[in-house]
Amino acid sequence: MEIVRTLEELHAARKKLEGTVGLVPTMGFLHAGHISLVKKAAETCSHVVVSIFVNPTQFGPTEDFAAYPRDLDKDVALLKEAGVDIVWAPTEDVMYPAGYQTYITVEDVTRVLEGAMRPTHFKGVTTVVAKLFNAVQPDKAFFGQKDAQQVVVLSRMVKDLNYNLEMVVCPIVREQDGLALSSRNTYLDTAQRKAAVVLSRSLRKARAVFASGERSSRVIRAEMDTLFAAEPLVKVQYISIADPDTLQEVEKIDRLALVSMAVYVGKTRLIDNTILGKIDTGLDDLHP
Structure with missing residues (x-):
């Protein structure tokens, strides 16, 4: 398993992968729900890439970006055990270098529910996921049903921007008492x-x-x-x-x-x- 931090390292590692590539985008601090996505990707693709990036642009000014849990070493150990080929863990400077000013906005389906409560959230989500897609060039991308509106928004983005990839939506993973993993x-x-x-x-x-x-x-x-x-x-x-x-x-x-x-x-x-x-x-x- 390769752990890469820069775009140059990612592109070099990606070129080595032959066959289909599945991408599992995450913000890290992985749990069984994330690993279920990795396993599904491994079942249906030749290779699996997992991104770990706590994306600042999808957090509002009063939300928990600074406090969001992080444990890269633990995440890497879990992903190695799961048979992942590449872990891409870019820094904020890699994803949003000085002078960055380009964002992607999906219209109607972002104006309700989470979008109404968190007005800048989906602009950050669509932008970062578009950048992940562009960098990794996956054949399939795997997301959990727990973020239901996110799935709808990203599916619309993939369709509207003609991304040549398949969105795969996987069931919510829950604790024994029913609480969705988060x-x-x-x-x-x-x-x-x-x-x-x-x-x-x-x-x-x-x-x-x-x-x-x-x-x-x-x-x-x-x-x-x-x-x-x-x-x-x-x-x-x-x-x-x-x-x-x-x-x-x-x-x-x-x-x-x-x-x-x-x-x-x-x-x-x-x-x-x-x-x-x-x-x-x-x-x-x-x-x-």
Whole structure:
């Protein structure tokens, strides 16, 4: 496994790879969710490249960029064990050199949900991922369903900019109690960690109500709100039930619907989602 820091090193290492190349973009502090993406890439591609870069342009001025957890040595050890070919860990100066001024903006699907709460977030995401794609030239790129809106936004970018690659979206990986794996889970204390399970509980409730025949978004959202109201450590920022392609809210569910949310558990902001009308083994296999 090669660990490269500069573009020149990356390009030299990339030239050695014959066959298909899968890219797994990450911000490091890797957990089992990231490794599941690496394993999927290894199953379907000849070679795997993993990028590790905490991207400053996708953090707002009051967000946790400086405090975001980092452990490059541990990440490298995990990726070596997983059989990765190249780890690209560029510095901020490599990605955004002095005088940098070019950004990519995707329009409609970034204006709602996370985009409404974090207005500069997706401009940073699309820009950095475009730079990763340009540098690595992958055949496939692997992303997790946990960041559902990010998947929609990046898929639109790939289509609109004619990238010659396949977006592969992999299921959410969860703890045994249902909490979606996230690097930010490390911020939670014991009481908050226990309370955070209400996210997956609310999604299971939404799936159960939908399975019973209910198609009103208002009714399903109300059932979810009841669970959140019973958790004093949790504050809901939004609950959305939307078209999974356009991210526009739906009143009556007559096809697949993306249920997504952002909540604060203490000071930690967590997101989660499921798609109604589609099997979700990560939730459906859990006991109530």
